[in-house]
Amino acid sequence: MEKASAGGRRPRVVMLPWLGHSHIFAFLELSRKLVQRGLTVFFCSTPSNLAAIEAKLRQDAYAQIKPMEIRLPPTPGLPPNCESPATLPHSLIPLLSKTFDSLGPAFLELLRDVDPDCVIHDVLPWAPAAASELGILAIPFLTVGSAATSYIFGKAKGGHDFPWKRRLPDACALLKMDEALDDADGRVSIKQRMADCLDKSGSIVACKTHVEIESGFLDYLSAMTRKRAIPVGLLLPEGGDEQCRQAEWLDRQPGGSVVYAAFGSEYFMTKDEIREIALGLELCGLPFIWVVRFVHGPDGGEEMSLEESLPSGFLERVTGGGGRGMVVGGWASQMKILSHGSVGGFLTHCGWGSLTEGIGSGVPLIALPLHLEQPINAQVAAGELGVGVMVEREEDGGFKGNKIAKGIRRVMVEEEGAGVRRAAEELAKRIGSERDADLEVVVNEVKSFACKRRERGAKDGKQ
Known part of the structure; x- marks a missing residue:
């Protein structure tokens, strides 16, 4: 009763x-x-x-x-x-x-x-x-x-x-x-x-x-x-019983060295967008986990397979033989990945749920907004709060892999990113419990x- x-x-x-x-x-x-x-x-x-x-x-x-x-x-x-x-x-x-x-x-x-x-x-x-x-x-x-x-x-x-x-x-x-x-x-x-x-x-x-x-x-x-x-x-998810399948791989990486890349569950990427992100992750030279949920087919309709959408040889180059990257098709425990000590940057579409999970985890953001209100969210994070940087865009609004790599390294490696990393850590502490x-x-x-x-x-x- x-x-x-x-x-x-x-x-x-x-x-x-x-x-x-x-x-x-x-x-x-x-x-x-x-x-x-x-x-x-x-x-x-x-x-x-x-x-x-x-x-x-x-x-x-x-x-x-x-x-x-x-x-x-x-x-x-x-x-x-x-x-x-x-x-x-x-x-x-x-x-x-x-x-x-x-x-x-x-x-x-x-x-x-x-x-x-x-x-x-x-x-x-x-x-x-x-x-x-x-x-x-x-x-x-x-x-x-x-x-x-x-x-x-x-x-x-x-x-x-x-x-x-x-x-x-x-x-x-x-x-x-x-x-x-x-x-x-x-x-x-x-x-x-x-x-x-x-x-x-x-x-x-x-x-x-x-x-x-x-x-x-x-x-x-x-x-x-x-x-x-x-x-x-922020209503961050409570730690549950689900396993983080990437935990063992993350445990082997140096602290703050891994870039986590994920772009939400409702945006359908084109093959060109997938390839530019792949290029950016390859060029940045850092270990990464990339969660790929959707790929548009050539006609904008049916979903393509992971292998079809990625550049030729990409998986073999970055994931084979103990490589430096992991490509995850489907779902991953995002909060558990973001809260792992080896993760030092979050390449994100800046959907509000993902953005707040990154902020709550103290992980600096590499902002690549893709749809709807995400450009405003990205400006709040990068411009207002200083906890991330925007990926530079082309004149037509598109993005290129070399600019993605530049944004990742700017946040995670270069000296100018120290302030962003510090701001992300301090904001997470202020939010606290x-x-x-x-x-x-x-x-x-x-x-x-x-x-x-x-x-x-x-x-x-x-x-």
Whole structure:
């Protein structure tokens, strides 16, 4: 039985993330912290995504989180049981998003059954709409940075002049980013989804960030949205039981000598991009671990094999015979790799989840933003915080292997990178064991709303 508080049952929260892995795991970490503070948490996702975190939910720290299943309807063109961007070619992700957006009525019925006090939701405008219909508190949880959110929200509203002009990417990257944010592809555009989501929610916004990283941006976001932006921490994954298959190899490398390269689970690289990254890792002359998750086919459709995508002879040259590199196809335990003492640099796309894991681990960043809001994230890390450097780009926004190698060596080897390495280490120490005072604002908001809701219900019952 659920332990009752003085005011009745524990406050109930339904968590609703987008289907991407980084979103799901950020919501899972926030769920863990909410359970620790006396809230009952229902974690809502699709069957295959819940199955993917089943082992995690068996761990003591997560065992009280209650899985709640919501099913995607059969959709022509969408393969069955493919319920994550990581399982689909890039061309089908818009269809997955559109299908997920059709779940508003089903989600409303789930809320009726569970009767929560609060929904903490991703950038899904239909979630706060369902909560509002039932008189339930809706709190958006943003798994992107506050700087990027401010920029996106301002673009949607029009007329907002982003005050950190020097922190914006160059004109070419900015144009590509704006085009991606404007792209609707049969759906509501990303920038409009963000605005609709924030407009329809309650008086606070939970943000996956830390005051040491984005204090000024949080204040600006609060002023723009007229809601209080609450930094709930970096929410780095708890150390689990999963094995780091690269640990033995890492143990043999000198301290701070390895560059770790990974580019997220939702960006599909072209063959040319893969080859330039391979060239950069080869030219830098340092030991490396490179996680390769996706490769676009020649027509932008089907995934290519690892061997097809890499330069001829690359694997033999860098990994054969006790070579200095490891190429990992698929998944790797990123936090365990980043926290290993032999890792001294992180070549990253600057997705917010990866960027915060690098910052939290004290590993300096070699920033190679590829898509959506990542150029702003990269500017925050390299320009605002000084914990990384940007890879120099070509005039058309592309990148070359020699410039990647230059960025890696600048951070990890050359004297000018000493300040970056020191800044990364010091920032990680300041963040330390994350302050939870700001998280208590979210918890207290939920508890207060739940109490008032119970009081209203009791009064209505007497009438």
